Amino acid sequence: MxxxxxxxxxxxxxxxxxxxxxxxxxxxxxxxxxxxxxxxxxxxxRGLVPEAPLAPPPTPEAPAEPDETWAQVLLPVLRGLFWPTRQCWAVPVLIDLNLLVWLAMTWSGVSATAPTGHELARWGSNVTGLTWPGQPWRLVTSLFVHGGVAHLLLNMASLWLLGVLLEARTGGARLLAAYLASGVAASAATLWYHSGGINSTGASGAIFGLYGLLLMLLLSKKIVLDKWDRRGMLGLVLYLVLSNLVSGLTGNIDNIAHLGGLLMGLLVAVPIQLSMQRS
Structure with a gap:
């Protein structure tokens, strides 16, 4: 061989x-x-055994994507927070209005951290003896007046986190209607309860209305989630509502306004759900 x-x-x-x-x-x-x-x-x-396959060409490695800088992450968030878009316009508009009112108050000489009751009343707070019957517009303007920058930032953070979630599902017009209706109900409730006199400000009553709306949408399954996510979100919303109400028992917080806004949010959820079904 x-x-x-x-x-x-x-x-x-x-x-x-x-x-x-x-x-x-x-x-x-x-x-x-x-x-x-x-x-x-x-x-x-002779074709009795297959030929060994050719080794596939080496796959070129994809170029590594550069790490995002803090500015690349933060700028889109800030744009979504302050700049209205077609998908989300109501929440940025509400946040911008609240900030503009606070900036105008500060520019005019009002304290940025601790305005006086007289200054708040001059800018449209909800005041017994003024709001009803002579100046009912205060039921709305008081929603955009805050007792200092800490009060403002706390409410705007809640509005943004809660509002973006809701607006994506209800639409801007429905969210805006629920917000204003809940805010007016909160202002009216606090006037009714504090018959001895009150000077109230802030968006928290309207924000509690959004909590009520979210609760109803979760319970009626209008927000599509699996069982465990739904339970988790329900638990989170209930915790936030209850924790805010409990903290209101010990601080200078108007729980009556919170309850009034929450109740109105639960009520307006019914027509909002009906309109969502028709659209």
């Missing part, structure tokens, strides 16, 4: 029967490497 060169090996095995070639290929470890290789090559030429 002459296998000294590839040509000689090929010529030799070209004359051998299939059975012998198959035997040599199966027991190639018993023979010199050239014998097994030549037997396999001849079997492949």
């Amino acid at each position: 002459d296998v000294s060169t590839p040509e000689a090996a090929a010529a030799h095995f070209a004359q051998r029967p299939d059975a012998e070639l198959l035997y040599l290929a199966r027991h190639a470890s018993r023979y010199p490497p050239a014998v097994g290789a030549a037997a396999v090559a001849e079997l492949q030429r």
